[in-house]
Amino acid sequence: MTQQPEKEAIITVENLEYAYCDFKAVDGIGLTVKKGEVFSFLGPNGAGKSTVINALITLLSLQKGKATVAGYDVSRDPQKVRESIGIVFQExxxxxxxxxxxxxxxxxxLYSMPRNERRIRIEELLDLVQLRNKRDIRTKYLSGGMKRRLEIARGLMTRLKVLFLDEPTIGLDPQTRMRMxxxxxxxxxxxxxxxxxxxxxxxxxxxxxxxxIIDNGRIIITGTNWQLKNTLGQDIIYLETSDNIAAIQLLRTLPSVKDATKKFRGILVSVHKDGTKVLPKIIERLRENGISIDTVNLKKPSMDDVFVYYTGKEIRDDPPGKNGTLTHRPGGS
Amino acid sequence: MNYGFANIYWRDMIRFVRFRTMLISSLLQPALWLAFFGIAMSSSFDSLMSGVPVPPGAHAVGYLTFMAAGIIAMTTLFTSLFGGMIILFDKNWGLMREILASPMPRDHVILGIGLSGVTKSFIQATIIMVFGILIGVGFFVGFSAAEIALAVAGILIFVAVFALGFLFLSAGIAISMETPEGMQGIITLLTMPIFFASNALYPLDAFPAFLKVLSTYNPMTLLINGIRYFAIGDDFVAIGKHYVYTTGDIVFSFAGLVVFALVMYGFARWRFSKAVVT
Structure with a gap:
């Protein structure tokens, strides 16, 4: 059996730090993105995502650390970096x-696309984002969603080595998001x-x-989606009990329980084994200790659970055009 | 070769044409200056100076003709100093992020804005000349068609270099500023001394020595020298003063404007290299 060759890195960041006056927005970040990957950078607002992106797209000068994009050092060859990247901005x-x-x-x-290629791509993108009938309308007359679609179309105009998408589908309806x-x-x-x-x-x-996943200017964990979900255990069980605090302490002593934390009115329990097998034991142990159960829900860990687990915060969707707001998980870190 | 500056030019001209209020007011303003200030002042000055003898070889021109060159220069100054404002708006509305993160060399933003500003100044200067002649400005008197074409070309070249200098200055200020109010304040601060310490409305002879030196090298004075040379001639009398321009004077004025424009280009490039737009 032949081994797959290791893909070459197209973005590297080493020990990146950036401070706005006394506030350290990025605190020693390192990451590697391999060529041809879709790399997601997740984190709550103010975690330092935009600062890292601004540094990588050469809008911010590096204060400390090193970064390369498409093989070019962002400090030494910013022009070469700009020739290799496309961007869809959040705003x-x-x-x-x-x-x-x-x-x-x-x-x-701006990207020196040849005229013919430019015109063909524009027509293709107008269809993709369904703005063909608006092609001669000034953007001030477009709705928020249409503006967003136009922003995406603009970012997709060029075929560059790296495309930065900063919250690309914010404010779009589900069908358009899937098309995107x-x-x-x-x-x-x-x-x-x-x-x-x-x-x-x-x-x-x-x-x-x-x-x-980044929070407070530092990367907390990196992996594939299934690797990240696996770190939470096999299944997630949500319980609402008569005494959540006592239940947490009790469940943490069970060998099959990976962790138990308070969430909203209940407890989030991650387990090492198949949740359907662990759940009866959990119910039995709680009843033995006089703790009654009001609600039970069992599910596979989602990326939401991963995010909440590692950042202690939950992102809720806001109206189109706004960033997500953060809710601290009760009892979360 | 990268033609990014042409793209910046294209966009700025679209905006110029679409903002009808801005377009009309920028064209009307110099005409109004000429019509009201020029005619009012020329009635007073011309009656005062009517007895001043005219040396042989020279010809006398009225105050309206004398100050018309100043109005062209004033209009070009205002238009150019405000020309960079679009950069500040782009910066504040996020559009500058798209431009600065693109592979287009950053100095093309400066060149594109410079080119569109020069075009606007050409339109304004032409309107002032045409309107001025209609209301009695004595430009190109006794010139043949070829001489008029040459003179207009000379005036426009002077206007272009002067406008570029102030457009580069304006671009450099705009990329460094955070608010339009701040930029407006700086422009107002610059406009007053540049305009009044020049020969736009009166001769420099009566100025105190230090102000006279300053005014002689003022880019506004250098531009007006060029306009008067091409539009009126090299030997004329106006508001009681005998003006004689030698070829050397005009070459000096033009060279001064070129140096000014180059220094301002360097300033704008420096400010753009330091620009942080997030």
Whole structure:
């Protein structure tokens, strides 16, 4: 059996630090993204994601550490880095007084795309984001969702080595999000490495080859989606009991229980084995100790659970155009 | 070769044409200056100076003709200093992130804005000249068609270099500023001394010595020298003063403007290299 050759790294970050005055936004981050991967960078607001991206796309000068993109040092060869990357920004960055077509044309010219290629790609993208009938409308007359779709179309205009997508599908309806995922996969299959930040955990789960979770300026864990889920144990059991504090202490003594933490009105229990086999033992032990159970739910760990477990925070969706807000998990770290 | 500057130019001209209020006001403002200030002042000055003898070889011009060159320069100054404002808006609205993160060399932003600013100044200067002649400005008197074409070309070249200098300065300020109010304050601060310490409205002879030196090398004065040379001639009398421009004077004025534009380009490049837009 032949061994698969190790893919070469296309993004490397070593010991990156960045501070805004006294506030350290990034505190010694290191990561490697391999060529052809979809890499997701997850973290709550203020975790340092945008600072890392801004440093990688050369909008911020490095204060400490080293980073390379597409083989070029971001400090020494920023121009070469810029020639290798495309970006979809989190914020709406459209000229209100240019039409949809002009926005795409301007962007294509910024990247020196040949005229024919530019025009063909614009037509293709107008169909993809369903803005063909708006092509001559100024962007100030578009709805929030349409603006977002246009931003994505703009980011997908070029076929570069690395595409940075900063919360690309924020504010989009589910159907459009799925179409975008398909297109992102297509772009990725054509050879573009994707560096994605998102607060939609299902998006990270569906698209990513590798995921890093960042919080307080540091990477907490990196792995594939299944590796990250496995760190939480095989199954997740949610219980609401008459005495959650006592139940947590009790369950932590069970060998089949990996961890038990308080969440909302109940307890989140991660287990080492098949949850269906562990659950009867848990119920029995709680009853033996006079703790009654009001609610039971058993499920496989999701990326949401992974995120909540490692950051102690939960992301809820906000209205279109806004960032996710964070809710501290009761009893979370 | 990268033609990114042409892309920046294209976008800025789209905006110029679409902002009808800005377009119309920028074209009307110099005409109004000429019509109200020029005509009012020329009535007073011309009656005061009517008895001043004209040396042989020279010709007398009215105040309206004298100050028309100043109005072209003033309009170009204002337009150019405000020309960089788009960069500040782009910076604040996030558009500059798209541009700075693209492979287009950053100095093309400066060049593109410079080019569109020069185009706007050309349009304004042409309108002032045409409107001025209609209301009695004595430009190109006795010139043949070929001489007029040459003179207009000369004026526009002077206007272009002067405009570029102030557009580069404006771009450099814009990329360094955070708010439009701050930029507006700096522009106002710059405009007053540049305009009034020049020969736009009056001769420099009566200035105190230090101000006279400053005014002689003021880019505004250098531009006005060029405009008057090409539009009025090299030997004329206006508001009681005999003006004689030699070829050397005009070459000096032009060289001064070129140096000014190059220094301002260096300033803008330096500011862009330090720009942090997040």
């Amino acid at each position: 709406i960055t459209l000229d209100r007084d240019m039409t949809v077509w002009e926005i795409l044309e301007f962007h294509g010219k 995922w398909d297109y992102i996969r297509k772009v990725n299959k054509e050879g573009t490495t994707i560096f994605l930040t998102t607060h939609y955990m299902d998006e990270a789960d569906m698209l990513s080859d590798q995921i890093s």
